[in-house]
Each structure stands twice: as C-alpha cells, then as structure tokens.
Amino acid sequence: MPNDYHKYLVCSACDATLVDIWVVKPDLINPLTGKPFVWRMQANCPFCGDQSYITEVVGKYFPGGYAVSLDDEHENEIPSTILENINYNEADDLVTFTVMKANPHAKPCKCPLD
Ligand SMILES: [Zn+2]
Numbered sequence: 001m002p003n004d005y006h007k008y009l010v011c012s013a014c015d016a017t018l019v020d021i022w023v024v025k026p027d028l029i030n031p032l033t034g035k036p037f038v039w040r041m042q043a044n045c046p047f048c049g050d051q052s053y054i055t056e057v058v059g060k061y062f063p064g065g066y067a068v069s070l071d072d073e074h075e076n077e078i079p080s081t082i083l084e085n086i087n088y089n090e091a092d093d094l095v096t097f098t099v100m101k102a103n104p105h106a107k108p109c110k111c112p113l114d
Contacts, residue, residue, distance in 0.1 A: 007057055008066070008111045009043045009097065013050035016108030017066045018043040018081055018099050026059035043097040046081065047108040054094065065102060068109045080109040 005026070009019040021041070030037050036058050043052040065082035079102035087096045 007055065007061075009041055009052040009055050010111065011045040011048060011050055011108070012053045014045060014048040014108055015110055016045055016047050016080070017111040018045055018052050019083065019097050020064045020066045021055075021057050022062045022064065023057060024060050024062065028059040039095050040093055041095045041097065043099045045108075046099055046101045063097065065099070066109060066111070067102070078107075078109070079103070080106050 004022065004024045007021040007023055008017050009021065010017055019041070026036075028037055029035065037060070039057045039061070040054055041052075041057055042054045045051060063083060063086065065079065067077040067079045070076040070078065081099045082102050083097055084100050085098035087098075088094070089096055
C-alpha cells in the first residue's frame with residue numbers, strides 16, 4: 001500500500017496555503033466505477049478574497065486547516081487557517097472548502113513543501 005501524504009490547496013492570487021489535505025488511501029477504488037476516487041477541490045482565501053487553484057486529490061483524505069510547525073514533533077504550531085465548511089457542487093463536480101483565518105491576527109503562511 002502506498003504511503004500517505006499531504007497535498008495543499010494554495011491561493012492562486014497571494015500564494016497562502018489554505019487547506020491541508022491528508023491523503024491516507026490514494027489507491028482507494030470506488031466500487032461503483034471500479035476506478036480510483038478523484039476529487040476536484042477549491043477553497044476561498046480569507047486573506048485576499050480570491051480562491052485557490054482547483055486541485056485534484058485521489059483516494060481517501062482528511063482535510064484540515066493549515067498550521068506552520070516550528071519543530072519536527074509538531075508540538076509548536078502557528079495556526080493560519082481553520083475549515084468552517086465543506087460542500088460538494090455537483091454541477092461543477094467540485095469540493096469547495098470554506099476557510100477562515102485561525103484568528104483575527106493570523107498571517108497568510110506558505111507551505112514549505114511547495
Ligand atoms: Zn489569497
């Protein structure tokens with residue numbers, strides 16, 4: 001089984017990392033189609049008002065807000081965003097995340113992995 005990994009939704013205008021997608025089963029097969037699940041995702045940006053790039057994620061995933069880790073153990077983190085809501089827009093086949101700043105003073109943080 002492939003390892004799990006993280007994928008990130010990033011603002012198309014200001015480059016802030018908005019949503020942390022933890023992909024746990026990238027090879028999960030949809031029993032209705034016999035093919036892997038493929039999700040198209042997009043998030044709003046609470047920092048500049050624009051939106052993320054539409055990003056494809058395959059398999060089973062857990063979404064979360066984004067926080068910058070200050071150490072390898074992830075014990076000290078600066079929260080940047082939190083997820084408020086998740087919707088599925090069937091007409092556009094798009095999973096849309098509603099993202100808020102983690103607090104009124106939260107700064108837009110860029111993913112160090114990108
Ligand atoms: Zn932005």
